Amino acid sequence: MSSRALRQPFGLRLTSNIFLALWCLIAAFPIFWIVVMSFKSPVDAFDSNALNVIFGPATLGVGKGLSLLDIILGIAVIWATVVIATKKLPSMVKSYTRPEQEWFGWVIGALVVLVGFLLAFFVVLPAVLNVLNPWFGPLGQDVLGLTTEHYKTVWIDRGFSNNFKNSLIVTTGVVTVSLTVGTLAGYGLARSGSTLAFWILIVALVFRALPHSVLVAGYLPVFINSAEWLAPILGENAPTLYGKPFAVIAVLVAINQPFTIWMLRSFFQNIPAELDEAARVDGCSHFQAFRRVIMPVMWPGVITTGLFSFLLAYNDFLVTALLLDAQNQTMVPAIVGMFNRETTTTDQVVAVAAAVSITAPLIFLVLIFQRQIVSGLTAGAVKG
Amino acid sequence: MNFRTFAAFVGPSVFMMLLFIAFPLVSVFKQSFYVTQPIYETVEKETCTPGFLTQSCVTEKVSQPKLDEHGEIITQTQYVGLQSYRNVLEPERAWRAIxxxxxxxLSTINFWKALRFTLTFTLITLPLVVGCGLGIAILINNAARSIRGPVIFVSLLPFIITPVIGVLSINWLFRGDGILTAMMEWWLNRDIALFAQAWTIEILMMLYRVWHVAPFAAIIFYAGLQTVNQDSLESAVIDGATRWQRLKYIVIPHLMPLIIFVSMIHLMDSYRVFEEIVGFSSQGYVISLQWLTFDYLTPDQAGNRSISRASANSMLTMIGVVILLILPLRRTWRDHKGGH
Structure with a gap:
């Protein structure tokens, strides 16, 4: 608002900001609340009084809690980590790595910070606090009920780590394959103005609108009987595709293809065609032009599309619930199973803890890739 | 780019889409006319109960599935024409009800119940999503530049969260005496059970969907607001236009393509409404078309999946998708022709 004519009166700005604050509250509250619930004993977590949920008297009653000193030092450690990660890390990475290997430096740096944080927060801090708390009198007394036992139950007793592993396999597979296939197709479609390219895009748009259950209805009988009809080709070892993560990867890649090629096409259209024409004049074939000229400049678009592929695979419930059996279950169907099966409040809080565990990586993802996500959303809108 | 290079670039992607999208569609279409079921045979079975002096024996005819030499049930696939469609639609009962x-x-027939909810859900959430999205975008645009980044971060959270988990998190706020239900009870001073009747569940589902999608609409509209012509806004002020008039005559026409885009995406996505049913576990009260297919595909107690019914239901769902897409596709086709 540079112009004076468009300046808004104070009252309007105030109202606008109040409503914005209200929206932020609505947006964040359910997520914040399940985080709070996951750390409380069942009595507190499902208490109808909000203050009891936050302060957790029953959790405090069984001796699980944090003192003011704990909270202050905990916040200090988190703050220090954030400062190191945002201020120190970039310059250190720059100074220790050569420019072309910078990404490698980032991976190492991030891992070091992560391990350091985990050590400081979960090993060093509790040990130090155990010694300090009795010394500080009232400051060292527990005031906030908090327990991590539900996380232990989920990850250790319920074998959620196995679901995590399966999710990891499926998401990694989906992102890798769909980007490889999608990048080639997106480039081809962006550089070809033919009617065939147009029709492929239109059909992809129709495919995008299909309910996924329709497709799964097509896969299920084929997958369950696959050992039979694959036998003539593969002989005795023909696999039953039902319940196999790689079959789910193929399915999710295909479901994701329409979206991927539309998005990558719009990114490739932003890369001037003169660039590869110049390479072609210098004697490159189409593939060489793609590999040597386009690939170095296409990363922003690929990262953004990769993020959305990741989200699709990570968030999927329908396909994984129907096509995977109990041994290979991914995280989302596992949580739904917990929620539907368990009846006691303890089990419900365990399901809450699992839900928080699956949400935390997503929040970090937004934190790191906010700009890419926003650009991905708008790229689809402006061009699509 | 000649055809061969084009085919080499696009080939893998097209192949995957053909194999995993087009082929299943065809096979679903075919399945919807066939039924696979075990072959039953009637055998005479003698059951004897020990009694005093003599056993008392009863001979009765039992129908049981035939087994092959490996002890597996023999199934046969049979052409049944439109029977599966009739099973899903129950036309006679539906017609009588109408x-x-x-x-x-009518609402005791699953398909019509699901169709009713799916359509209501789609049509009610659409204006809410566009309206809330526009409102949030304008609010973000009004805010000081320094707080926009954090605000967008917070706004993205509902959009990025796993849908089932998002529904569950809303569910936990309201279920039983969840804090928000308790708050409403205290405020209205009466007992409230939000999960005991269909309409309250439907309202919660719509609230969830708006919460989940409005950020997406807001981000897109916010990007559009950056390109509004400042000069025309300024001249409107000089001509004495009120804020409301400026919004109506300058900003909204400028955003119109984006509003259409968001509406299209939202129509497609909310027609597929599914996660809400799972997360609120509302199948007793409210179901949707996609959930119905899912339910037919889930094995029942005996471990059987009603594939043919699921296929028939899918094909009926597809009709809706086609109707939904006719208008935008016609527009794209005209643009394409005009462009050449």
Missing amino acids: SDGSWHV
Whole structure:
């Protein structure tokens, strides 16, 4: 608002900001609340009084809690980590790595910070606090009920780590394959103005609108009987595709293809065609032009599309619930199973803890890739 | 780019889409006309109960599935024409219900119940999503530049969260005496059970969907607001236009393509409404078309999946998708022709 004519009166700005604050509250509250619930004993977590949920008297009653000193030092450690990660890390990475290997430096740096944080927060801090708390009198007394036992139950007793592993396999597979296939197709479609390219895009748009259950209805009988009809080709070892993560990867890649090629096409259209024409004049074939000229400049678009592929695979419930059996279950169907099966409040809080565990990586993802996500959303809108 | 290079670039992607999208569609279409079921045979079975002096024996005819030499059930696939469609639609009952004007009877048939909810859900959430998205975008645009980044971060959270988990998190706020239900009870001073009747569940589902999608609409509209012509806004002020008039005559026409885009995406996505049913576990009260297919595909107690019914239901769902897409596709086709 540079112009004076468009300046808004104070009252309007105030109202606008109040409503914005209200929206932020609505947006964040359910997520914040399940985080709070996951750390409380069942009595507190499902208490109808909000203050009891936050302060957790029953959790405090069984001796699980944090003192003011704990909270202050905990916040200090988190703050220090954030400062190191945002201020120190970039310059250190720059100074220790050569420019072309910078990404490698980032991976190492991030891992070091992560391990350091985990050590400081979960090993060093509790040990130090155990010694300090009795010394500080009232400051060292527990005031906030908090327990991590539900996380232990989920990850250790319920074998959620196995679901995590399966999710990891499926998401990694989906992102890798769909980007490889999608990048080639997106480039081809962006550089070809033919009617065939147009029709492929239109059909992809129709495919995008299909309910996924329709497709799964097509896969299920084929997958369950696959050992039979694959036998003539593969002989005795023909696999039953039902319940196999790689079959789910193929399915999710295909479901994701329409979206991927539309998005990558719009990114490739932003890369001037003169660039590869110049390479072609210098004697490159189409593939060489793609590999040597386009690939170095296409990363922003690929990262953004990769993020959305990741989200699709990570968030999927329908396909994984129907096509995977109990041994290979991914995280989302596992949580739904917990929620539907368990009846006691303890089990419900365990399901809450699992839900928080699956949400935390997503929040970090937004934190790191906010700009890419926003650009991905708008790229689809402006061009699509 | 000649055809061969084009085919080499696009080939893998097209192949995957053909194999995993087009082929299943065809096979679903075919399945919807066939039924696979075990072959039953009738055998005479003698059951004897020990009694005093003599056993008392009863001979009765039992029908049981035939087994092959490996002890597995022999199944046969049979062409049944439109039978599966009839099973899903139950046309006679539905017609009788319609001619009696009895909505209650019609809603006992799963398909019509699901269709009713899916359509209501789609049509009610659409204006809410566009309206809230526009509102949030304008609010973000009004805010000081320094707080926009954090605000967008917070706004993205509902959009990025796993849908089922998002529904569950809303569910936990309201279930039983969840804090928000408790708050409403305290405020209205009466007992409230939000999960005991269909309409309150439907309202919660719509609230969830708006919460989930409005950020997406807001981000897109916010990007559009950056390109509004400042000069025309300024001249409107000089001509004495009120804020409301400026919004109506300058900003909204500028955003119109984006509003259409968001509406299209939202129509497609909310027609597929599914996660809400799972997360609120509302199948007793409210179901949707996609959930119905999912339910047919889930094995029942005996471990059987009703594949043919699921296929028939899918094909009926597809009709809706086609109707939904006719308008935008016609527009794209005209643009394409005009562009050449």
